[in-house]
Amino acid sequence: MNERQAKLRSIAGSLLAEGRVSLFIGFGPGLEPSRPVPWFAKNADEAGKLVLDPFCGPGLARYLLDETAAGPAGIVARGCDGLGLERLVADKRVGRDQVYVVGVACRGAVDPDKARRLAGRPVFGAEVNGETVALTTAGGRLSFPRSDCLLDRCLACADPSPRTADTWLEEPLPGAQREFEGVEALEKLGPDDRYAFWARHLERCLRCHACRNACPACNCVACSLDNPEWLERTTGLADHFMFHFTRAYHVAGRCVACGECQRACPVGIPLMLLNEKFMKDIRDLFAVPDPHRPQEAEPLGHFSPDDPEGWREGDETL
Amino acid sequence: MKLMRAGALPRLLETLGRQAQVYAPATEDGLVLLRPWTGQAIATSYVNPVNSLKGLVYPQTEAVLEFTGGDENLSLREAPAPAPQVVFGGRPCDAAGLALIAQVLLEGTFVDELFRRRREATTVLTVACREPGPYCFCRAMGVSPADERGSDVMFYPADDGYLVEAVTARGEEALQAVAGLLAPAPDTGARDACRELRIPLAEKLTTDRLAARLEGFFEHPYWEQVARRCRSCGTCAYLCPTCYCTAIFDTSRGTRGRRLRGWDSCQFKDFLLMAGGHNPRPAKKQRVRNRFLHKLSYSPANHGAYGCVGCGRCVEKCPADLHMVAVLTDLGEVLP
Amino acid sequence: MNPLVPEIATIKDIIPETGDVKTFVVEPDNTGSFAYRPGQCAMVSVFGVGEAMISITSTAARRGPLEFSVKRVGRVSGALHEAEPGHKVGVRGPYGNWFPLEDWAGRNLLFVGGGIGLAPLRALINHCLDERDRYGRVDIVYGARSPQDLCFKREIMENWPRVKDVGVHLTVDAANGDWQGAVALVPHFLERLGPSPEGTVAVTCGPPIMIKYTLASLTKLGFADDQIVTTLELKMQCGVGKCGRCNIGAKYVCLDGPVFTYEQLKQLPQEY
Ligand SMILES: Cc1cc2nc3c(=O)[nH]c(=O)nc-3n(C[C@H](O)[C@H](O)[C@H](O)COP(=O)(O)OP(=O)(O)OC[C@H]3O[C@@H](n4cnc5c(N)ncnc54)[C@H](O)[C@@H]3O)c2cc1C
Numbered sequence: 037m038n039e040r041q042a043k044l045r046s047i048a049g050s051l052l053a054e055g056r057v058s059l060f061i062g063f064g065p066g067l068e069p070s071r072p073v074p075w076f077a078k079n080a081d082e083a084g085k086l087v088l089d090p091f092c093g094p095g096l097a098r099y100l101l102d103e104t105a106a107g108p109a110g111i112v113a114r115g116c117d118g119l120g121l122e123r124l125v126a127d128k129r130v131g132r133d134q135v136y137v138v139g140v141a142c143r144g145a146v147d148p149d150k151a152r153r154l155a156g157r158p159v160f161g162a163e164v165n166g167e168t169v170a171l172t173t174a175g176g177r178l179s180f181p182r183s184d185c186l187l188d189r190c191l192a193c194a195d196p197s198p199r200t201a202d203t204w205l206e207e208p209l210p211g212a213q214r215e216f217e218g219v220e221a222l223e224k225l226g227p228d229d230r231y232a233f234w235a236r237h238l239e240r241c242l243r244c245h246a247c248r249n250a251c252p253a254c255n256c257v258a259c260s261l262d263n264p265e266w267l268e269r270t271t272g273l274a275d276h277f278m279f280h281f282t283r284a285y286h287v288a289g290r291c292v293a294c295g296e297c298q299r300a301c302p303v304g305i306p307l308m309l310l311n312e313k314f315m316k317d318i319r320d321l322f323a324v325p326d327p328h329r330p331q332e333a334e335p336l337g338h339f340s341p342d343d344p345e346g347w348r349e350g351d352e353t354l
Numbered sequence: 355m356k357l358m359r360a361g362a363l364p365r366l367l368e369t370l371g372r373q374a375q376v377y378a379p380a381t382e383d384g385l386v387l388l389r390p391w392t393g394q395a396i397a398t399s400y401v402n403p404v405n406s407l408k409g410l411v412y413p414q415t416e417a418v419l420e421f422t423g424g425d426e427n428l429s430l431r432e433a434p435a436p437a438p439q440v441v442f443g444g445r446p447c448d449a450a451g452l453a454l455i456a457q458v459l460l461e462g463t464f465v466d467e468l469f470r471r472r473r474e475a476t477t478v479l480t481v482a483c484r485e486p487g488p489y490c491f492c493r494a495m496g497v498s499p500a501d502e503r504g505s506d507v508m509f510y511p512a513d514d515g516y517l518v519e520a521v522t523a524r525g526e527e528a529l530q531a532v533a534g535l536l537a538p539a540p541d542t543g544a545r546d547a548c549r550e551l552r553i554p555l556a557e558k559l560t561t562d563r564l565a566a567r568l569e570g571f572f573e574h575p576y577w578e579q580v581a582r583r584c585r586s587c588g589t590c591a592y593l594c595p596t597c598y599c600t601a602i603f604d605t606s607r608g609t610r611g612r613r614l615r616g617w618d619s620c621q622f623k624d625f626l627l628m629a630g631g632h633n634p635r636p637a638k639k640q641r642v643r644n645r646f647l648h649k650l651s652y653s654p655a656n657h658g659a660y661g662c663v664g665c666g667r668c669v670e671k672c673p674a675d676l677h678m679v680a681v682l683t684d685l686g687e688v689l690p
Numbered sequence: 691m692n693p694l695v696p697e698i699a700t701i702k703d704i705i706p707e708t709g710d711v712k713t714f715v716v717e718p719d720n721t722g723s724f725a726y727r728p729g730q731c732a733m734v735s736v737f738g739v740g741e742a743m744i745s746i747t748s749t750a751a752r753r754g755p756l757e758f759s760v761k762r763v764g765r766v767s768g769a770l771h772e773a774e775p776g777h778k779v780g781v782r783g784p785y786g787n788w789f790p791l792e793d794w795a796g797r798n799l800l801f802v803g804g805g806i807g808l809a810p811l812r813a814l815i816n817h818c819l820d821e822r823d824r825y826g827r828v829d830i831v832y833g834a835r836s837p838q839d840l841c842f843k844r845e846i847m848e849n850w851p852r853v854k855d856v857g858v859h860l861t862v863d864a865a866n867g868d869w870q871g872a873v874a875l876v877p878h879f880l881e882r883l884g885p886s887p888e889g890t891v892a893v894t895c896g897p898p899i900m901i902k903y904t905l906a907s908l909t910k911l912g913f914a915d916d917q918i919v920t921t922l923e924l925k926m927q928c929g930v931g932k933c934g935r936c937n938i939g940a941k942y943v944c945l946d947g948p949v950f951t952y953e954q955l956k957q958l959p960q961e962y
């Protein structure tokens with residue numbers, strides 16, 4: 037069977053049995069094999085049901101906000117989860133010592149909707165092998181290009197493993213440099229076409245806040261998007277633009293590119309393009325090679341006394 | 355019962371569109387949505403549009419009234435009457451959801467006037483189902499793929515068109531306006547096929563005596579465990595064709611303003627936050643429990659029907675896969 | 691008629707009760723008033739700010755304008771506190787059920803109020819005192835944080851004590867100034883007074899925490915669950931059973947409440 041999964045179950049089971057964590061966050065069985073669900077094991081029995089396969093999609097980092105209140109939690113972390121944890125720690129919302137990280141080497145998660153559409157029938161299993169993905173169906177195994185099967189966020193991923201872990205399930209994979217092809221293509225459009233692109237997408241926004249509530253960077257105790265004095269509760273296109281500007285600006289420089297906002301969005305709004313536009317600008321304007329990885333000196337959240345533009349308050353030059 | 359050829363659909367919508375705003379399913383960025391119809395291609399291969407019928411009859415936000423003037427001279431104007439509209443392409447589950455919302459909003463001591471007006475200005479042309487989607491489970495919730503509740507006209511997909519049948523007087527009127535496009539139906543085969551359609555997912559779920567079995571289940575530890583994965587967003591309630599919770603709020607600029615009503619969800623953490631900071635449901639466990647008990651227990655108690663029509667939207671779209679089918683499956687195991 | 695559309699009303703008078711409670715005397719511009727019973731509420735709105743559910747503290751049988759006593763706690767209540775006589779507000783109602791005083795003929799009445807919770811009780815007390823002979827003994831127990839936080843001072847100090855066989859018992863959490871009365875939390879004070887449950891109905895209103903302990907005290911004193919009547923407060927938006935906001939289990943406070951007997955309360959999930 038699945039050796040990685042067996043190993044994870046045993047690591048999580050021991051952590052729980054030894055009382056080193058009070059809860060282990062991973063994936064568990066869902067409605068169908070292609071939809072494992074976020075899973076919160078409290079004992080060895082529940083750890084024995086942990087799932088680890090290419091269908092494990094949902095981002096897990098944000099759950100640490102709720103689940104570390106009662107004691108240390110264990111978590112199985114892909115690169116995106118690891119960066120999310122780093123974000124929560126950097127923002128002082130979660131203590132690093134409250135989390136036990138089991139690092140994995142992720143080869144990309146299969147999007148269950150894409151898989152079903154491609155296969156044209158229920159999909160029971162998946163294997164990611166380099167540039168192809170093999171899907172198991174009742175009618176046998178079918179192969180598809182990786183770029184058609186994986187979650188959007190995985191196609192752009194440069195972080196298959198977390199940067200730190202307390203133990204490794206397997207040899208971590210090295211990180212790469214993020215590319216911003218989608219943003220570059222969008223930048224080439226004229227302003228009218230860009231407006232039409234965003235208007236078409238944002239028109240669909242439900243204002244369900246699934247994007248915000250998925251996000252490890254949207255971790256404020258009280259969110260300005262909930263405050264009617266900042267953002268009216270009306271739901272016209274102009275309000276949607278305001279919502280999305282605000283959300284994107286508030287995570288600019290802090291977004292870890294985990295892509296969970298876009299995965300969570302029920303109406304397919306390409307939120308990552310907004311996030312990546314900021315990343316790309318930060319990379320180019322501030323010479324930060326990996327703008328999505330939490331930095332010692334955050335490009336937009338750090339003040340240096342010898343900043344050529346000075347400090348706004350009391351600065352005569354402004 | 356009449357037969358309409360598939361090719362006549364644009365003519366039908368065009369004719370009805372002379373008197374009303376028409377909505378029809380359209381494909382956009384790979385999604386099918388009910389959209390204002392201006393002659394564009396009408397999507398046919400979809401299970402359920404992403405947006406349910408709810409939003410067209412019970413909009414996400416709508417004006418209750420407008421006010422002008424200052425502290426001492428103030429005048430109100432009620433929101434103007436809605437324009438007539440025709441909605442083609444919703445499914446029977448959605449229409450049944452609309453019927454349930456109508457029960458809540460129109461029955462009892464008070465009548466929700468905003469909903470009544472818009473419902474009466476709307477003609478619902480429902481397309482019954484010949485093929486279930488992977489997440490459809492209508493039959494488990496007492497809804498059939500040929501359910502007529504909430505519809506004005508039923509369209510039963512046939513080989514080269516639709517069997518068409520009016521359900522209400524409003525539907526009858528609509529069909530009269532397009533009588534030229536309709537021929538006598540050869541048989542009722544297409545309708546029968548919809549009525550008999552098997553819904554595999556529903557067959558795996560047991561909803562027998564559910565309300566009675568949920569009695570005393572309020573304090574069960576199940577709720578805390580299942581709620582852990584919930585993210586307290588609005589996806590499930592906003593996509594759901596039966597969720598009807600709203601907030602009322604004012605917006606104003608200078609001496610003019612509007613009072614609006616808009617969707618809300620009992621899953622948001624501040625849904626019950628009161629002045630002074632008291633919140634009767636601060637924990638996810640309490641909110642998730644309210645959502646499912648409302649649909650499975652309180653709604654049957656108050657309205658004689660489940661607050662879920664099995665449309666499958668929360669199943670497909672909940673970002674944490676915390677949906678009705680998951681809960682019904684779990685309940686099948688944990689309930690006595 | 692759209693039940694969500696209020697009638698425009700004029701603030702005729704504003705009576706400061708305490709540092710953060712004011713009573714607003716309000717007259718609907720067209721109808722002058724509407725029929726209501728003790729315990730019912732209305733949605734009061736400040737246009738551009740919003741609406742708040744407020745108990746009607748006046749007594750319908752007296753045929754005067756509507757009165758609302760409002761504690762300043764947030765946006766709408768804050769805006770009301772900024773208003774002046776002559777300003778326009780919106781009023782819609784009456785909403786909710788009322789105190790079941792049809793069943794109370796011949797019985798002793800015990801009212802237990804805390805802070806602004808006296809507002810709905812005031813409507814009831816004045817109603818009952820206007821038909822004094824219908825009831826047995828009447829006792830009014832009322833407490834607030836400090837002597838300055840007691841509402842309706844004219845009534846609790848002068849009007850009510852003068853009525854035959856009416857006892858008014860005041861207490862404060864913390865005394866100051868020249869306060870000569872009791873210093874105790876309402877539930878403790880009530881237990882010390884030790885009213886007899888015999889032939890008595892107890893009605894209690896106040897902050898949730900006070901209600902919780904008062905219910906326990908009444909039980910201790912021997913009151914049966916169906917002899918105790920109270921009110922619940924839950925967040926509200928529509929007031930007419932449509933917005934789905936105010937449910938406790940399958941009950942909606944705006945329709946099935948706010949008045950409940952302790953017996954009914956015990957049937958509900960403890961989530962309020
Ligand atoms: C049946 C009932 C009777 C009441 N009677 C009185 C009374 O006589 N006097 C009085 O001062 N207060 C009363 N309240 C409480 C009063 O409704 C709230 O204090 C008020 O709504 C707060 O509004 P706000 O805008 O100032 O506060 P915000 O915190 O700004 O509230 C925003 C909105 O939330 C809702 N809301 C917030 N808190 C409450 C709450 N506790 N109850 C209901 N809705 C709330 C309202 O719609 C309000 O407009 C009563 C509440 C209920 C349910």
Ligand code: SF4
Nearest residue numbers: 251291292294295297
């Ligand atoms: S904005 Fe999106 S991609 Fe960035 S951290 Fe938040 S969820 Fe992840």
Ligand code: SF4
Nearest residue numbers: 241242244245247301
């Ligand atoms: S998740 Fe999507 S639909 Fe929901 S608020 Fe975010 S962008 Fe809008």
Ligand code: SF4
Nearest residue numbers: 584585587589590672
């Ligand atoms: S159940 Fe799912 S869709 Fe509903 S609030 Fe929770 S996470 Fe969001």
Ligand code: SF4
Nearest residue numbers: 594662663665666668
């Ligand atoms: S609860 Fe889910 S399946 Fe049921 S009607 Fe609502 S969205 Fe559809």
Ligand code: SF4
Nearest residue numbers: 597598599620645648
């Ligand atoms: S489930 Fe929640 S949001 Fe939906 S109708 Fe019920 S209370 Fe309202």
Ligand code: FES
Nearest residue numbers: 929931933936944
């Ligand atoms: S306040 Fe809207 S349902 Fe009770």
